Amino acid sequence: xxxxxxxxxxxxxxxxxxxxxxxxxxxxxxxxxxxxxxxxxxxxxxxxxxxxxxxxxxxxxxxxxxxxxxxxxxxxxxxxxxxxxxxxxxxxxxxxxxxxxxxxxxxxxxxxxxxxxxxxxxxxxxxxxxxxxxxxxxxxxxxxxxxxxxxxxxxxxxxxxxxxxxxxxxxxxxxxxxxxxxxxxxxxxxxxxxxxxxxxxxxxxxxxxxxxxxxxxxxxxxxxxxxxxxxxxxxxxx
Amino acid sequence: xxxxxxxxxxxxxxxxxxxxxxxxxxxxxxxxxxxxxxxxxxxxxxxxxxxxxxxxxxxxxxxxxxxxxxxxxxxxxxxxxxxxxxxxxxxxxxxxxxxxxxxxxxxxxxxxxxxxxxxxxxxxxxxxxxxxxxxxxxxxxxxxxxxxxxxxxxxxxxxxxxxxxxxxxxxxxxxxxxxxxxxxxxxxxxxxxxxxxxxxxxxxx
Numbered sequence: 001x002x003x004x005x006x007x008x009x010x011x012x013x014x015x016x017x018x019x020x021x022x023x024x025x026x027x028x029x030x031x032x033x034x035x036x037x038x039x040x041x042x043x044x045x046x047x048x049x050x051x052x053x054x055x056x057x058x059x060x061x062x063x064x065x066x067x068x069x070x071x072x073x074x075x076x077x078x079x080x081x082x083x084x085x086x087x088x089x090x091x092x093x094x095x096x097x098x099x100x101x102x103x104x105x106x107x108x109x110x111x112x113x114x115x116x117x118x119x120x121x122x123x124x125x126x127x128x129x130x131x132x133x134x135x136x137x138x139x140x141x142x143x144x145x146x147x148x149x150x151x152x153x154x155x156x157x158x159x160x161x162x163x164x165x166x167x168x169x170x171x172x173x174x175x176x177x178x179x180x181x182x183x184x185x186x187x188x189x190x191x192x193x194x195x196x197x198x199x200x201x202x203x204x205x206x207x208x209x210x211x212x213x214x215x216x217x218x219x220x221x222x223x224x225x226x227x228x229x230x231x232x233x234x235x236x237x238x
Numbered sequence: 239x240x241x242x243x244x245x246x247x248x249x250x251x252x253x254x255x256x257x258x259x260x261x262x263x264x265x266x267x268x269x270x271x272x273x274x275x276x277x278x279x280x281x282x283x284x285x286x287x288x289x290x291x292x293x294x295x296x297x298x299x300x301x302x303x304x305x306x307x308x309x310x311x312x313x314x315x316x317x318x319x320x321x322x323x324x325x326x327x328x329x330x331x332x333x334x335x336x337x338x339x340x341x342x343x344x345x346x347x348x349x350x351x352x353x354x355x356x357x358x359x360x361x362x363x364x365x366x367x368x369x370x371x372x373x374x375x376x377x378x379x380x381x382x383x384x385x386x387x388x389x390x391x392x393x394x395x396x397x398x399x400x401x402x403x404x405x406x407x408x409x410x411x412x413x414x415x416x417x418x419x420x421x422x423x424x425x426x427x428x429x430x431x432x433x434x435x436x437x438x439x440x441x442x443x
Contacts, residue, residue: 090382090426092389095419098403102412178300182390185407195306199393204310211303218298 030205042194046213049190052108052183053176053221056115060172064120065165068127069153082125089121093179101186111180111188118179119172126168130161162232170225177218181210191217242413250402250421257398257425260391261384264320268327268380275328276335280361286336293329301326301387305394319396323387327380334376338369374437382430389422399425 035042071078088096097114104110134157142156184192191214198206243250279286299307304322312318342365350364366373392400399422406414 087427087430090386090430091423092386092426094389094400094403095422098407098415099419099423101407101415174298178298178302181300181302185404192302195302196393199306199309207306207309211299211307214303215299218300219295222298 027205027208031209034205034209042209042213045189045191045193046217048188049177049180049192049214049217052111052115052180052188052190053173055108056112056119056176056180057169057173059112060116060119060123060176061169063116064123064168064172065127067120068124068131068165071124071128072131078128082128085121085124088117093118093175094182094185097179097182097186106187108183108188111183111186115176115179115183119176122171122175123165123168126164126171127161130164130168131157133164134160159232163229166225166229166232170222170229173221173225174218177214177221181214239413239416242417246414246417250399250417253397253399253402253418254421254425257385257388257400257422260316260319260388260396260398261323261381263316264323264327264384264388265377265381267320268324268331268384269377271324272328272331272335275332276339277361279332279336280339290329290332290336293332296325297329301390302393305391309394314395316396318394319388319391322391323384326387327384330380330383331376334372334379335369338372338376339365341372342368371437378430378433378437381433382426385426385429 067081071081093114096117097111100110100114104113138156138160139152142152147155180188180190181192181195184190184196191210194206194210195214198204198210275289279289296304301322304325305318308318308322312321339361346368347360347364350360355363388396388398389400389403392398392404399418402414402418403422406412406418
C-alpha cells in the first residue's frame with residue numbers, strides 16, 4: 001500500500017505505464033521485423049562502417065607514430081607539431097568532414113581523409129608522451145650495457161612506450177567509429193545512414209538499431225584495444 | 239566565397255550566439271550536476287568506481303547516436319541537446335574533479351582534520367582552493383568539447399552553427415558549408431585560447 005502511494009506520488013499511473021509497455025513491445029517487434037527483413041542491409045552497413053573506420057585508423061597510425069618518433073628525436077619539432085595537431089583535434093569532427101567536401105567531393109575518400117586527421121592527434125600525443133616517459137636511468141643503463149642508439153630505440157624505448165601508444169590508438173579508434181557516423185552525411189555509407197534515415201523518417205526503431213550498433217561497436221573497439229594495451233604492459237616493470 | 243560572408247554575416251553571428259547560448263545552458267547544468275556527483279563520489283571509493291565506469295561507457299557512445307537515441311524520449315530540440323551535452327560533460331568533469339581533489343597532499347588534509355575541521359569544511363576551505371588548477375582544467379576541457387559537440391546538435395533541430403552546415407549540405411551550397419565549418423572551427427579555437435588565457439594555469443600547456 002505504501003509503495004503504491006509512493007508510486008502515485010511519483011506520477012505513476014496504470015494506464016500510462018500500460019501504454020508505455022505496449023510501446024516497448026511494439027518497438028521490439030519493429031526491431032525484430034527489421035532484422036528479419038533487412039538484416040543483409042544491416043550487415044553491409046556494419047561492414048561499411050568497420051571498413052571506413054579501419055581504413056582511417058591504419059593511415060593515422062602509419063603517420064602519427066613516425067611523426068611522434070621524429071618529434072622526440074628532434075625536440076625542436078615537438079612544439080609546432082603538437083600545437084598544430086592539438087588545434088586540429090578540438091575542431092568539431094563535423095566541420096572537418098564538411099571542409100573536405102569542396103576539396104575532395106563526396107564519398108568514402110574525403111570521409112577517410114577527415115577521419116585520419118581526427119585520429120592523428122591522440123596517437124601522436126601518446127607516442128610522444130610514451131617515448132619521453134621512459135625513465136632516464138633505463139636509457140643510461142642501456143647505453144652503459146653497450147647498446148647502440150638504434151638498439152636503445154628499438155629494444156628499450158618503443159617496447160616501453162607501446163602501452164601508451166596503444167592507449168592513444170584506442171582513443172583514436174573510439175573517436176573514429178563515433179565520427180564515422182557523421183561521415184554518412186557526405187555519402188560515405190556506414191551505420192550513420194541508418195541514423196540519418198531514422199531522423200528523416202522519424203523511425204525510432206531505425207534510430208535504436210543504428211545508435212545501438214555504433215555504441216556497441218565503439219565499446220567493442222575500446223575493449224579490444226584495451227586488451228592489446230594490457231598485453232603490452234607485461235614489458236613494463238615499473 | 240567572400241560574397242556569402244558579406245551578405246550573410248548576420249546569419250553566422252546569430253547562429254554563433256544560439257550556439258553559445260546552448261553551450262552556456264549545458265555548462266551550467268553540467269557543473270551543478272558534476273559538483274553534486276563529486277561530493278557523492280568523494281564519500282566512498284566504491285560509488286566513485288561505479289559512477290566513473292558507467293560514465294566512461296556512456297562517453298564512448300557516439301554523439302550523433304546519443305542525440306538520435308534520446309529523440310523518442312525527449313523529442314527534437316534544445317532539451318534533448320542540452321541533456322546529451324550534460325551527460326557527456328559529466329565524464330570529463332567528474333574525472334578531473336576527483337583527480338584534482340585526490341591530488342591534494344594528504345598531510346594538509348590530515349592537519350586540517352587535526353585542527354578540528356569537519357569533512358565539509360576540509361572540502362570547501364582546504365581541498366577546493368588547493369585543487370583550483372585541476373578543477374579549472376576540467377571545466378576548460380568540458381567547455382571546449384561542449385562547443386565542439388554542440389555543432390552536431392543541429393541534426394536534431396537544436397540550432398547553432400551546425401544548422402548552417404546541415405543547411406548548406408542539403409542544398410549543396412559550397413560557400414555556406416565552408417563558412418559554416420570555418421566559423422564553428424574558429425569558435426572552438428577561440429574558446430580554447432580565451433579559456434586557456436583566463437584559467438589559473440601555470441607552466442606549459
